[in-house]
Amino acid sequence: MLLEVRDLHVEFHTRDGVAKAVNGVNYSVAEGETLAVLGESGSGKSVTAQAVMGILDMPPGRISGGEILFKDRDLLKLKADERRRIRGQEMAMIFQDALSSLNPVLSVGQQLGEMFVVHRGMSRGDARAKAIELMDRVRIPAARERVGDFPHQFSGGMRQRIMIAMAMALEPSLIIADEPTTALDVTVQAQVMDLLAELQRELNMGLILITHDLGVVADVADKIAVMYAGRIVETSPVHEIYQAPAHPYTKGLLRSIPRLDQKGQELYAIKGLPPNLLHIPPGCAFHPRCPMAQAVCRTDVPPLYTVDEERRSACHFWKETLDAR
Amino acid sequence: MHADDAGREGLSGGSTLLTGAREADRTRPYAEGDPILEVRGLVKHYPLTRGILFKKQIGAVRAVDGVDFDLAAGETLGIVGESGCGKSTVAKMLVHLEPPTGGVIRYKGEDVTKLSGRALKAVRRNIQMVFQDPYTSLNPRMTVGDIIGEPYEIHPEVAPKGSRRQKVQDLLDVVGLNPEYINRYPHQFSGGQRQRIGIARGLALNPEIIVADEPVSALDVSVQAQVVNLLDRLQAEFSLSFVFIAHDLSIVRHISDRVGVMYLGRIVEVGTDEEIYDHPTHPYTQALLSAVPVPDPSAREHRERIILHGDVPSPANIPSGCRFRTRCWKAQERCEREVPLLAVPAVFRDSGTPARHDSACHFAEEKRVVPPEERREGPGAAGEAQPHPPDEDTPGSGGTDEGGGEGR
Numbered sequence: 001m002l003l004e005v006r007d008l009h010v011e012f013h014t015r016d017g018v019a020k021a022v023n024g025v026n027y028s029v030a031e032g033e034t035l036a037v038l039g040e041s042g043s044g045k046s047v048t049a050q051a052v053m054g055i056l057d058m059p060p061g062r063i064s065g066g067e068i069l070f071k072d073r074d075l076l077k078l079k080a081d082e083r084r085r086i087r088g089q090e091m092a093m094i095f096q097d098a099l100s101s102l103n104p105v106l107s108v109g110q111q112l113g114e115m116f117v118v119h120r121g122m123s124r125g126d127a128r129a130k131a132i133e134l135m136d137r138v139r140i141p142a143a144r145e146r147v148g149d150f151p152h153q154f155s156g157g158m159r160q161r162i163m164i165a166m167a168m169a170l171e172p173s174l175i176i177a178d179e180p181t182t183a184l185d186v187t188v189q190a191q192v193m194d195l196l197a198e199l200q201r202e203l204n205m206g207l208i209l210i211t212h213d214l215g216v217v218a219d220v221a222d223k224i225a226v227m228y229a230g231r232i233v234e235t236s237p238v239h240e241i242y243q244a245p246a247h248p249y250t251k252g253l254l255r256s257i258p259r260l261d262q263k264g265q266e267l268y269a270i271k272g273l274p275p276n277l278l279h280i281p282p283g284c285a286f287h288p289r290c291p292m293a294q295a296v297c298r299t300d301v302p303p304l305y306t307v308d309e310e311r312r313s314a315c316h317f318w319k320e321t322l323d324a325r
Numbered sequence: 326m327h328a329d330d331a332g333r334e335g336l337s338g339g340s341t342l343l344t345g346a347r348e349a350d351r352t353r354p355y356a357e358g359d360p361i362l363e364v365r366g367l368v369k370h371y372p373l374t375r376g377i378l379f380k381k382q383i384g385a386v387r388a389v390d391g392v393d394f395d396l397a398a399g400e401t402l403g404i405v406g407e408s409g410c411g412k413s414t415v416a417k418m419l420v421h422l423e424p425p426t427g428g429v430i431r432y433k434g435e436d437v438t439k440l441s442g443r444a445l446k447a448v449r450r451n452i453q454m455v456f457q458d459p460y461t462s463l464n465p466r467m468t469v470g471d472i473i474g475e476p477y478e479i480h481p482e483v484a485p486k487g488s489r490r491q492k493v494q495d496l497l498d499v500v501g502l503n504p505e506y507i508n509r510y511p512h513q514f515s516g517g518q519r520q521r522i523g524i525a526r527g528l529a530l531n532p533e534i535i536v537a538d539e540p541v542s543a544l545d546v547s548v549q550a551q552v553v554n555l556l557d558r559l560q561a562e563f564s565l566s567f568v569f570i571a572h573d574l575s576i577v578r579h580i581s582d583r584v585g586v587m588y589l590g591r592i593v594e595v596g597t598d599e600e601i602y603d604h605p606t607h608p609y610t611q612a613l614l615s616a617v618p619v620p621d622p623s624a625r626e627h628r629e630r631i632i633l634h635g636d637v638p639s640p641a642n643i644p645s646g647c648r649f650r651t652r653c654w655k656a657q658e659r660c661e662r663e664v665p666l667l668a669v670p671a672v673f674r675d676s677g678t679p680a681r682h683d684s685a686c687h688f689a690e691e692k693r694v695v696p697p698e699e700r701r702e703g704p705g706a707a708g709e710a711q712p713h714p715p716d717e718d719t720p721g722s723g724g725t726d727e728g729g730g731e732g733r
Contacts, residue, residue, distance in 0.1 A: 040545035041516075155636040156408075185407035185572065187633045190616040194632065212546060215618030242621050256550035258579035260602065260617050261695045266557065267579065269550035273515050 001069070002206040003052065003091075003174055004028040008066035010047050010230075012277075013059060019277040021047045023230040024066070026304075029206040031173065034197075036209045036221035036238070038253075042274055044230035045210050049176045052208075053093050054083045070174070089119055092167035094196075096179035098159035102151040108135075108162050109147035115169040134165040138195060157188035161195065168199055174206045181216060193220060214257060218242060223310075226250050229275050229285035232304065236311045246313035246322050248290045284316070292317050292324075355434035360395035361566050362419070362452075362534060367392040367428035369414050373641060386641045388414045390590035391428070393667065396534070401560065401567040403581030403598075405574055405613070409637055411590040412570045416538040419568060420454045421445070432534075450480050453532040457539035459519035463511040469522055470507040473497070476529040483530050496525040499562075501555060517548035521555065528559065536568045541576060553580060574617050578602050586610045589648045590640055592667055596682030604679040606670060606689040609649050615694040629694060647687065655688045663687065 010022035022044040029035045039045040050056040052068055054075065068075040070091065075083060095101040103111055112134055113127030122130065128147065135143035138161040140154075151159055160180065167175055180196065181189040197220050200207045211217055217224060217238070224241050226234045226249065234247040245251040255268040272289040275281055281288055287297040296316055304312040307322070315321055370385040389411040396402050406412045417423040419430060421437065430437045437448050453476075456462035463472055473493045477484045484492045494504035500521040511519055520540060527535055540556065541549045553576060560567060571577050577584055578598050585595040586609065594607040605611050612631040619628070633652045638644055647665050650656040670689035673681040680691040 040547060157636055185637075186574070186616045186618075187407060187612060188636065189618070190630065190632050191634075213618065214546070214620035218620050219618055239623065242623070253546055254620060256547055257620055258550075258553065258575040260575045260578060260614065260619060267550040267554050269554055270547040271551075273517065273548065274545065 001028050002031050002033075002071065003208075004067075004069040005048065005052065006067040006069065008048060008051060008068065009064040010044070010051055010056065010061060011064050012061050014278070017278045020280060021061075021230050021277055022051070023280070025227070025230070025232055027225050027232065027235070029174065029208055031206055032201070032204040033223070034200065034207040034209060034221045036211060036217040036224045037227060038211060038214065038217060038224055039227035040212055040274055042229075042277060043227040045227050046178055047230075048227075049093070049178055049208060049210055053091065053176055054087055055093070088115065088172070089170045090172050091174040091176065092170070092172045094160075094163050094167045094175065094177040094180045096182050098156065098163045098183070099151060101163060102159065104151055107148045107150055108154070112162070112166055112169060115166065119170055130169075134169055135162070137168070138162070138165040138199075140165075155188075156184055157192060160184060160188075160192050164192070164196060164199070168203070171203055172205065174208070175200070176208045176210070178210045179212070180209070182211070182213070189216070196220075214242075214253060226253075229280050230277065231285065231314065232312075233286065233314045234312065235304075236307075240311060244322055246307045246311060246318045247315045248292050248317075248321055249286050251321060252289075252291075284314070292320060359434065361398045361433060362396035362568075363429075363431040363434075364392060364394050364396075364415075364419075365429045365431070367415065367418060367430065368426045369411070369418060369423060370426045384641055386639075387590050387643055388640055389418070389425075390640075390643070392587075392590070392592055394585055394592065394595065396566050396568060398533070398566055399560075399564050400583065401569055401581045403577035403584040404568065404570045404587055404592075405572060405577050405584060406587030407572060407613075407637060409589075409640060410587040411640070412587050413538050415587075416454065416536045416568065416570050419534075419536050420452050421449055422454075446480070450483070450530045451532050452534045452536065453527040453530060455520075455523050455527045455535060455537040455540045458543050459516055459523055460543070462523055463519060465511055468508050468510055469493075469497070469514075472511070472522060473525045473529055476526065480530055492529070493525075496528055499528065499559070500525045501551075515548075516544050517552055520544060520552050524552075524555065524559070528563070531563070532565070534566045534568065536570070538570045539572065540569075542571060542573060549576075556580065574602075574614060586613065589637060589643055591648065591685070593649065593686070594682070594684045595667065596684075597679070600679045600682040602695055603693065604682075604691055605694065606673065606680055606682070606684040606691050607686045608653050608655055608688075610684075611692050611694050612652075631694070647685075649686075655686075655690075657688070659687055 005025055005027050008022055008025045012019040012021055025048050027035060037045045051063055063076060109128055109131045112131035116122040116127040116130050117124065132143045132147050135147060140146060140158055140161055154162065177196065181192050184192060193216060209217065209221060221238045223235065223237050225232050226247065228249050234245065234250050241250060242254065245254060252270040256270060258267055270289055275285055283299045284297045284302050287293040290297065302314045302316045304314050305318050307313050307318055367389055368391055369389040370387050372382045373384040373386060374380040375383045392415055394402060404412050404415065414423060418425045425438055432448050432452065440448060470490065470493050473496055474489050477489050494507055497504045497506060502518060502521055514522065541552050544552060557580065559565065569577060569580055581598055583595065583597050584601045585592045586601065586607065588609050594601060594605065594610045601610060602614065605614060612633045615629060615631040635652050638651055644651050646662050647660040650660040665685040665687050667683050667685040669681055670684055670686065672689060
């Protein structure tokens with residue numbers, strides 16, 4: 001296994017108390033595999049990724065438990081400089097907002113080339129040639145002429161391509177993409193997603209795709225982990241989860257999306273609001289919003305039940321959820 | 326919430342939106358059944374200047390470049406397009422936040438762009454806006470009561486001083502918030518609740534038209550559905566007309582009676598939701614529809630995807646002829662020379678199919694990109710799902726009553 005997150009706990013110390021952002025998350029990614037982590041804002045999907053990447057703000061954040069095994073080494077036990085060597089070379093991250101993630105006063109060529117100067121000790125000239133090569137690879141037209149341009153001179157889709165190029169530069173074995181296409185228009189979204197999937201295949205990388213968009217995931221992911229209130233509530237290969245969700249939250253999410261191919265009457269809506277991380281409901285965190293909740297849900301935290309060989313669901317009533325369709 | 330199509334068509338002689346004969350209507354008084362809002366040739370250009378002391382105009386950003394549409398009373402018109410297509414600028418001009426460079430906006434037959442003073446104030450009362458971002462469109466230092474009640478300061482005739490608090494509480498109740506929250510501040514609410522506050526503010530003056538600019542795009546999926554349902558309900562309850570602007574095609578289909586697709590400052594195709602989604606004839610609409618990710622992996626096999634190349638050109642430098650031609654796979658020499666008009670394409674003029682609707686393309690051709698069979702697949706297929714009012718869910722019963730037709 002390339003990456004294995006085991007029982008990860010992350011909390012944030014705020015003035016109002018301790019916000020439990022991640023409460024025992026387990027997931028794994030193999031080489032060449034795409035794992036989609038799905039969740040709404042505050043579900044802990046990005047915080048988990050930041051902990052893996054080692055870019056969590058500490059304080060106020062604190063990893064209060066768990067292991068992150070990357071190529072069989074626990075990242076949480078490494079020294080800062082060892083981690084820095086892994087970051088960028090062996091794992092890289094693509095962020096949502098390319099404009100604020102790129103340095104506005106350096107040309108994209110300099111920013112891309114810097115990777116090679118710092119990690120590979122190349123000369124400026126060689127690094128520049130490498131930068132042009134990378135821009136070609138992510139299909140930025142006229143790379144040679146544009147290598148000296150600044151981020152603001154590129155469109156949103158092109159900037160996201162530059163982010164991808166930067167992440168791919170040192171051919172890492174794991175890429176974490178946090179909402180990589182959320183800020184883009186639909187027609188550009190498709191281009192960027194296709195590019196990402198293609199490069200991943202080519203380099204046989206592991207890819208963690210963090211998103212709130214069930215649509216984007218359907219096209220590229222191999223397996224999906226759905227998060228709610230800092231826990232994984234369901235994991236499944238991609239096909240099954242859309243056909244037969246085994247957790248009421250996943251089911252509610254799928255039903256609440258308006259569909260392109262029909263004019264519905266009233267949309268199904270999950271009642272209530274996502275929980276406040278300072279006061280996560282006892283028992284199953286989803287129970288106040290769940291149409292299937294029973295007394296046991298208010299007291300017992302559901303473990304990840306085995307639905308079948310590849311599927312898990314953290315619902316006491318996963319069987320009923322499956323049958324109830 | 327269905328369009329008063331008969332009235333609209335009767336007025337324009339059964340023809341389309343863009344007829345010269347329409348100009349004659351200008352002098353006619355507003356009659357029952359006429360469109361409540363008529364937009365003709367709406368233009369907004371932002372000048373590009375050079376020099377500091379002696380500013381010289383060197384060009385213009387043509388954000389909106391000739392937009393025409395009608396809005397019938399009680400109808401929802403959806404406007405979709407990518408960022409930079411001018412859809413938000415249209416919204417701002419409709420509520421008079423931006424003065425148009427040219428064109429007319431007729432509210433009940435009266436050209437709003439020429440009004441000022443008291444007459445303008447009266448019209449603005451009737452056209453209200455709901456903004457996209459519930460985090461920045463509410464003043465953090467004002468209580469919810471002050472935010473929702475602020476419109477009454479400008480239009481005191483709507484609610485006499487003594488009755489305002491009660492009115493605000495009624496509004497909170499209408500949008501599904503606890504009326505006791507009247508003294509709370511925006512930061513004490515979640516995104517979805519804040520958007521409800523924004524909607525309550527939009528309703529405060531009992532407007533006839535609400536212009537909603539991306540009202541749900543900042544919200545989480547589970548909350549988005551609640552707000553969409555609320556808008557739907559309010560429209561029926563207060564017989565509102567909606568202009569609903571969004572980039573999300575699925576939501577627009579859900580809420581709209583008619584849909585206009587915008588590209589680079591113009592509407593390129595307009596029609597009923599069925600005409601646009603099931604029988605699109607403009608290549609841009611087809612590409613847009615095919616690019617929407619569908620939450621169903623089995624749909625991907627029997628679904629053709631049109632991937633457009635390149636980016637939207639800059640509105641400061643719009644291509645000649647058809648503005649979509651630089652990204653269009655059908656583009657020919659004619660597209661470079663001749664601007665296609667928004668009208669029923671000649672090929673469909675005599676056909677009785679839903680393909681007969683306005684489309685600004687020289688080579689319009691029907692192409693179904695959303696396969697109809699998706700209707701009956703997956704748990705997301707709300708077609709058979711009973712609508713679930715959120716509060717009526719009882720333990721054990723919700724989510725269990727979906728019909729068959731879903732293969733496992």
